Amino acid sequence: MLRFVFTKTARYPGLEVEHNQFRRSLRTLLVNIKYRGFRRTLLGLLAIACAKAHLPLLQDHRFSRQNMRESGLDTDGIVELDVLDIPDKMKSSAQRYEAASEYEFRHILERLNIENSSYHFLDYGSGKGAILAAAAKYPFLSVTGVELSEQLHQTALQNIEDMKRDVRTQCGSIASVQGDAASYTLPPVPHVIYIFNAFGPDILQSVLDHIAIDLADVHEPIYFLYNNPMHHELLEMSPEFDKLSNAFGGKWMVFARPGQV
Ligand SMILES: C[S@@+](CC[C@H](N)C(=O)[O-])C[C@H]1O[C@@H](n2cnc3c(N)ncnc32)[C@H](O)[C@@H]1O
Structure with a gap:
């Protein structure tokens, strides 16, 4: 006890x-x-x-x-x-769907203290859109989720219709995209990126490679909020990102790529 x-302990080993x-x-x-x-x-x-x-x-x-x-x-x-309706070959890397805590997310985002209205928000492995809904309450230029499962994506689309009618929604636009995070091309704009332990190191490495290439010409800092950061070593080894915090006893890690001149 x-x-x-x-x-330090893993409550659910693995x-x-x-x-x-x-x-x-x-x-x-x-x-x-x-x-x-x-x-x-x-x-x-x-x-x-x-x-x-x-x-x-x-x-x-x-x-x-x-x-x-x-x-x-x-x-x-x-x-x-x-x-989960995803290809069998993807199951070895994917994690199950489970919504993250909206309030943990909001706490982490508010502590970053950045000008949200200058950023686009992206959730890799967005599921039914719980964190898209939380992010939509801030004035991001856009809020986008990438989700592999067609069923979860369809639920997210229905939820997005409700978010658009919600008076608390402040962001510019909200979208769910069905597809593999590893092959998603980011628009070359400032991003706050979020992942809730959605997949293994193979997909995460492809995501980091995309960020490096797709956002190469973005001068503003890029933020990476990692919830349940099972593969944090990839970000810690990355020459681009610095660790900003180890919040919730290490249950969340926040990284940033500094602004570039
Ligand atoms: C733990 S849930 C996170 C849900 C949501 N982001 C949140 O924080 O509430 C992980 C999600 O990642 C999705 N996923 C797994 N592998 C993926 C991949 N390669 N590309 C996109 N989504 C993926 C799963 O289908 C699942 O919905």
Whole structure:
């Protein structure tokens, strides 16, 4: 128990990068209170405790249900790899669908403290579009997701229609593109790039190669927000990127390519 709380540990071996679980839990708690408020955070925590004790109480207050009620979008659930409609040969590198925490994402983005209205946002492996919806609340010039699964992409397209009607949407445009992240060509504009452990090192390396080539003439800094950064060593070894932070006990890593003259 003490090892779980205080030492670097992978909670789900093989699925999650090693991080400091204590620092992660503390930061997650504070971020939930910051965005949800104390009452909704407390109800969410009690709902988790009830579920663990097999008590059918307070389940409408689970964080995922609070999120769905608030956004009205279909972004919930886990879609395991064996039922994901992607080519078999891609399954060895791909990760299952699971939405990231909107509030962790917003906290990381706000701490970057950049002029969002000068940037385009790109989510590699965007699934049903949970983080596209979160990014759309900021004045990015555009918000784009690249998703391999046709089914998840179709759900994202429906969600995008709802996002466009949402008065909280501030970005210029929102799109989901169906395809392999490894072959996506980025437009040569300033980017904030985001990945939630979507794929293995082979695809990530192709993504980094694309960034180097496609964004070679972009002078502004390029930001790379990596959630559950299983293959962070590729970014750490990259001559282009510097690590800016190790947020949530290392559960998130933020990198930047400095501006170029
Ligand atoms: C963990 S989910 C992340 C969902 C979303 N980005 C978020 O943060 O809520 C990973 C997603 O990556 C997608 N994916 C896996 N390999 C991919 C690839 N080569 N190209 C594009 N998407 C891929 C999966 O289908 C899955 O939807």
